Amino acid sequence: xxxTTLDTPPAGPGGKPPAGRGAARGHRRRGRGRIRRxxxxxxLLLPALLLELLIHLVPMAVGVVMSFxxxxxHYIRDWGAxxxxxxxxxxVAVDFDAPVGEALLRSFLITCxxxxxxxxxxxxxxxxxxxxxxxxxxxxxxxxxxxxxxYALPVYTAVITWSFMLQRDxxxxxxxxxxxxxxxxxxxxxxxxxxxFVSLVVVSVWRTWPFAFLVITAALQNIPREVxxxxxxxGAGIWQQIRRITLPSLRPVNQVLVLVLFLWTFNDFNVPYxxxxxxxxESADIISLHIYQSSFVTWNFGAGSAMSVLLxxxxxxxxxxxxxxxxxxxxxxxA
Amino acid sequence: xxxxxxxxxxxxxxxxxxxxxxxxxxSTGSEGGNDKPDELTYWASNQGTSLEHDKEVLTPxxxxxxxxxxxxxxxxxxxxxxxxxxxxxxxxxxxxxxxLNIGNTWSASLQASDGLLAWDxxxxxxxxxxxxxxxxxxxxxxxEGQDPAAVPLxxxxxxxxxxxxxxAEAGIEEPPxxxxxxxxxxxxxxxxxxxxxxxxxxxxxxxxxxAFVFGKQHGxxxxxxxxxxxxxxxxxxxxxxxxxxxxANDRIxxxxxxxxxxxxxxxxxxxxxxxxxxxxxxxxxxxxHGMKPEEYGVAPxxxxxxxxxxxxxxxxxxxxxxxxxxxxxDNLDGAVDFVKFMTSTEEQKILNxxxxxxPPVKEAQQDExxxxxxxxxxxxxLSTTSAPLPQVPDxxxxxTLVGDAMKELFADAAAGDEVTTESVRERxxxxxxxxxx
Numbered sequence: 001x002x003x004t005t006l007d008t009p010p011a012g013p014g015g016k017p018p019a020g021r022g023a024a025r026g027h028r029r030r031g032r033g034r035i036r037r038x039x040x041x042x043x044l045l046l047p048a049l050l051l052e053l054l055i056h057l058v059p060m061a062v063g064v065v066m067s068f069x070x071x072x073x074h075y076i077r078d079w080g081a082x083x084x085x086x087x088x089x090x091x092v093a094v095d096f097d098a099p100v101g102e103a104l105l106r107s108f109l110i111t112c113x114x115x116x117x118x119x120x121x122x123x124x125x126x127x128x129x130x131x132x133x134x135x136x137x138x139x140x141x142x143x144x145x146x147x148x149x150x151y152a153l154p155v156y157t158a159v160i161t162w163s164f165m166l167q168r169d170x171x172x173x174x175x176x177x178x179x180x181x182x183x184x185x186x187x188x189x190x191x192x193x194x195x196x197f198v199s200l201v202v203v204s205v206w207r208t209w210p211f212a213f214l215v216i217t218a219a220l221q222n223i224p225r226e227v228x229x230x231x232x233x234x235g236a237g238i239w240q241q242i243r244r245i246t247l248p249s250l251r252p253v254n255q256v257l258v259l260v261l262f263l264w265t266f267n268d269f270n271v272p273y274x275x276x277x278x279x280x281x282e283s284a285d286i287i288s289l290h291i292y293q294s295s296f297v298t299w300n301f302g303a304g305s306a307m308s309v310l311l312x313x314x315x316x317x318x319x320x321x322x323x324x325x326x327x328x329x330x331x332x333x334x335a
Numbered sequence: 336x337x338x339x340x341x342x343x344x345x346x347x348x349x350x351x352x353x354x355x356x357x358x359x360x361x362s363t364g365s366e367g368g369n370d371k372p373d374e375l376t377y378w379a380s381n382q383g384t385s386l387e388h389d390k391e392v393l394t395p396x397x398x399x400x401x402x403x404x405x406x407x408x409x410x411x412x413x414x415x416x417x418x419x420x421x422x423x424x425x426x427x428x429x430x431x432x433x434x435l436n437i438g439n440t441w442s443a444s445l446q447a448s449d450g451l452l453a454w455d456x457x458x459x460x461x462x463x464x465x466x467x468x469x470x471x472x473x474x475x476x477x478x479e480g481q482d483p484a485a486v487p488l489x490x491x492x493x494x495x496x497x498x499x500x501x502x503a504e505a506g507i508e509e510p511p512x513x514x515x516x517x518x519x520x521x522x523x524x525x526x527x528x529x530x531x532x533x534x535x536x537x538x539x540x541x542x543x544x545x546a547f548v549f550g551k552q553h554g555x556x557x558x559x560x561x562x563x564x565x566x567x568x569x570x571x572x573x574x575x576x577x578x579x580x581x582x583a584n585d586r587i588x589x590x591x592x593x594x595x596x597x598x599x600x601x602x603x604x605x606x607x608x609x610x611x612x613x614x615x616x617x618x619x620x621x622x623x624h625g626m627k628p629e630e631y632g633v634a635p636x637x638x639x640x641x642x643x644x645x646x647x648x649x650x651x652x653x654x655x656x657x658x659x660x661x662x663x664x665d666n667l668d669g670a671v672d673f674v675k676f677m678t679s680t681e682e683q684k685i686l687n688x689x690x691x692x693x694p695p696v697k698e699a700q701q702d703e704x705x706x707x708x709x710x711x712x713x714x715x716x717l718s719t720t721s722a723p724l725p726q727v728p729d730x731x732x733x734x735t736l737v738g739d740a741m742k743e744l745f746a747d748a749a750a751g752d753e754v755t756t757e758s759v760r761e762r763x764x765x766x767x768x769x770x771x772x
Contacts, residue, residue: 073448073728076427077662099768169591169599192537192594192746277596278416279539279739281746296420298732298769299444301427 060312067305076301089306100294104307107290111266114197114286118204119261123254125205126212131246134220144217151210159274162203166190166275191276196284204271208264212257219253220246255326263315287311367452371665375673376409378421380436380656382489382690384623386412392689400676406669419731425661426450433664434673437485439475439655440724440734446477446484447728452660452667453482462486462675472695475653475723485657486674487695489687491615492716493548493651494709495634501529501610502632510634514577517611517637521587524610531587533600533609534578536745539738542578544652545613546737547724549574551649552639557737562727566737566767567760575741576759583748593742593749604631615654618691618709633709635716651716653723655695693717729770736766 066079067089075082095101129147133140150158165172167190174187190199227245236244247254269288272280278296280289291311295304377397383389389412397408411432413421419441425431426448437445445451452458454476459465465473472487495517497510505524511517521531535541550557555570565571582588589609592600598620604612605624613636621631636650658677660670676682683699693714694700705714724730740762748754 073444076423077429077449079427099765103769168594169589187591189594189746189749192742193750277537279735279742282743293735296423298735299423299448 063305064309066301067309069302071300071302071305073299076299079301082302085302089302090310092303093306093310100303103285104287104290104294107285107287110197110283110285111287114201114204114284115262115266117201118208118265119258121201121205122209122212122261122265123258125209126214127216127250129209129213130216130220131242133217147213148210150206151214155207155270156274158207159203159271162199162206163191163275166199192281194283196276196281200272200275200284200286203275204265204268207271208261212261215253215257216250219250223249259319259322263319266315267311367662367664367667369666369668372669373405373666374407374409375434375664375666375669376411376432377673378418378432378435379410379412380418380438381412381414382656382692384619386414392686396682396685400673403676404669404672406666406673408673422450423448429663431661431663433661433666433670435659435661436488436656437659439472439485439487439653439657441731442476442484442657443478443726444728444731445659446481450662451484452662452664452670453484454486455482458671459483459486461671462678467678467696467698469695469697469700469718471653471717471721471723472655475655475726476657478726478728485659486678487655488658488677489656489690489692490695490717491654491656491692492713492721493544493613493615493636493654494617494712494716495636496604496612496614496617496621497632497634498604498607498610499630499632501607505610510632511637512635513640514637518581518585518587521581521585521611525587529607530589530603530609531585532581532611532613533595533603534581534588534592534613534745535595535598535600536582536588536593536749537596537742539742540734541738542741542745543734543738544654544724545578546571546575546741547652548636548649549578551722552643552647553577554647556725557733558725558727558729562725562729564729564733564767564770566733566740567763572756572760572763575737575744575763576754576756579741579744579748579754579759582745583754590749593745615651616691616713628709633712635712635720648720649722651721653717653721655692732770736769737763740766 068084068086069075069079069082070085070088071079071082092098092100093104096105133144164170168174168187171190173190174184178184178187189195223246228241231241231245267288268286269292272284272286272289273292276284276289278289279293280286287307291304291307294307295301379389379393381389383392390410393410393412397410400406401408415438418436418438422431422435422437422441422445426445431450437451446453456465468487469490472490473483476483476485476487495510501524502508502510502520505520507520507523511520518531524531547557550571553570553574555565555568555574557564557566557571559565582590582592589603592603600609600612601614601617601620602624603609604614604617605621605626618628622628638648638650658674660667660674664670677686678696680696680698683694683696684702684704687694687699688702688704691710693705693710694702699705700714705711725733744754744759744762747758752758
């Protein structure tokens with residue numbers, strides 16, 4: 001009977017009004033159904049939310065707690081018992097006159113330089129390749145696939161291959177540069193000393209630029225052909241087209257792309273770790289490795305956590321600042 | 336309707352399952368017991384030529400134990416570069432193996448973290464007593480005056496490996512006994528693409544072992560009596576400089592050695608690129624690279640002089656692998672039984688003979704398998720002129736920090752920068768300053 005109440009269309013003006021009780025029940029039903037339907041997305045999201053909480057937020061909170069503790073090897077087994085250190089770990093980390101803080105600052109600056117170079121070059125390569133491949137030509141698909149290969153390879157395999165190629169005595173790079181082309185008087189060290197920084201930038205760019213290429217290629221599909229045709233009729237050359245049509249149209253995509261590349265590169269642990277092992281050469285002492293070294297190698301997890309928290313704060317501030325700036329720019333543009 | 340309920344139930348079940356899983360992990364700090372007497376997990380270290388090789392060697396032995404006790408043993412061979420991280424993670428989470436191998440130099444550091452079962456006399460008696468083991472090996476299983484944190488399993492020492500053919504060609508009859516001779520011979524062997532010695536300059540752990548031995552010979556200890564670091568004493572500087580100088584100033588090692596970190600030096604020696612090598616139990620690796628046992632000789636590592644004074648007549652660390660029981664084990668009795676099995680005279684003979692190491696169990700050492708020329712050298716060094724690395728909580732940090740400083744010094748030398756007493760002191764001072772606690 002309830003089912004029919006729900007399914008029968010409302011009685012017409014001349015018809016008998018439905019029984020009061022039945023109508024009320026039908027209403028409640030509908031209300032509850034709506035709540036249920038409203039709750040469904042949340043229910044379905046629940047597992048993801050819980051996992052997010054467990055995998056991301058809880059460890060992050062634990063890390064923040066750890067940074068206030070004197071968590072050395074004496075306490076790792078029962079780290080609830082580790083004494084509170086207050087701000088000691090942070091003071092050590094930011095005391096730039098003392099050795100530990102000085103080393104952290106150095107590592108931070110190296111990371112900044114590395115990030116600027118790697119993101120800049122990746123973006124430049126990505127945008128150039130994407131624009132060059134905007135117009136169809138024979139073999140375009142093949143080239144696109146080829147360009148995406150570094151992104152498709154597992155990072156460990158790819159970077160370990162690089163580390164073999166960069167070896168001084170038996171590496172492919174020196175074999176070509178020194179043995180075959182004779183460009184260098186002596187075989188070059190690529191994995192130790194100052195050149196390690198160059199190697200790191202090259203490998204990192206090699207790994208990330210396909211992502212920039214992919215995203216920009218997708219974004220270029222959205223720029224209507226007609227705009228280019230119209231501008232060509234108006235006499236715009238290729239450079240003007242790029243400057244006045246392509247780049248402005250890419251602006252929103254670029255904003256997100258650069259942010260993502262920045263975060264990935266600044267935080268990258270895999271590439272330097274696989275390339276250099278547990279202790280990077282001084283010139284390539286990237287902050288993620290430095291923090292790893294400070295926690296795992298010297299067994300001082302409190303200090304390591306404090307450095308991680310500082311890094312987190314820095315990245316949050318940069319991201320927030322960036323989003324604020326770019327959204328203001330967008331608003332101004334749309335106004 | 337039913338679907339929504341199903342989704343809700345599934346979500347709830349997932350949530351409960353996850354929290355339960357976390358709850359299970361919170362046994363940190365609690366003691367182990369004997370709740371699961373039928374199973375054991377064993378983390379073995381990489382002793383053979385590969386992880387697979389280790390599995391092949393250990394599986395038949397472990398099957399003997401399983402047959403005898405009915406305990407199911409899960410074996411995992413953990414590579415060296417991740418073993419310590421894994422142990423630290425296990426200690427932190429309380430979720431680890433029941434039995435595990437550790438590098439014996441980590442003993443005191445791990446002892447301080449309190450994750451391993453202490454071997455008091457009563458526990459030691461369950462595996463046959465303290466007296467079964469070589470004292471120097473047992474001394475490298477924990478801080479002095481405390482119950483050992485582990486039991487010695489395989490003993491190793493450094494030795495000087497030399498290429499007989501290259502020595503004969505250069506008219507050298509005897510392996511060097513002093514470093515002066517070593518450098519002189521090295522210079523005679525260097526030329527035409529070959530070098531006197533190969534060093535693993537990019538490997539911090541290897542570097543730190545040499546720093547320790549050279550340190551002992553110069554009278555440097557790297558830690559004072561309270562366990563505080565003394566990395567940059569004049570003696571320590573002289574010791575580190577002497578080793579780095581093989582590449583930097585004596586030039587008897589190839590500059591490329593500065594980045595060696597994957598045992599390339601063993602390969603260089605085996606293929607005749609270098610005439611000498613300072614290594615522990617290199618036999619099986621040399622064989623893997625195609626060098627036959629009759630092609631190389633083994634001698635003790637040189638000293639500073641023919642007759643060094645007492646206390647400075649050290650030419651190797653007490654190297655080796657210890658076996659330990661994880662305190663949080665749910666099968667403590669079974670774990671101790673497994674250690675008893677692995678340190679039994681019979682197993683000691685089989686395993687050490689396979690790996691080319693020396694049994695730290697006295698009775699097993701008598702076996703003639705360990706009387707070959709090279710193992711006799713290792714055995715004598717171990718019993719007379721070896722010393723354990725400092726058994727202090729910060730030892731692991733010494734290996735990394737001093738080893739890294741030496742890696743940077745090698746890199747400086749390779750880049751053509753001069754390595755001086757001053758530059759060595761600077762690097763070692765920086766290393767010491769990174770020790771905060």
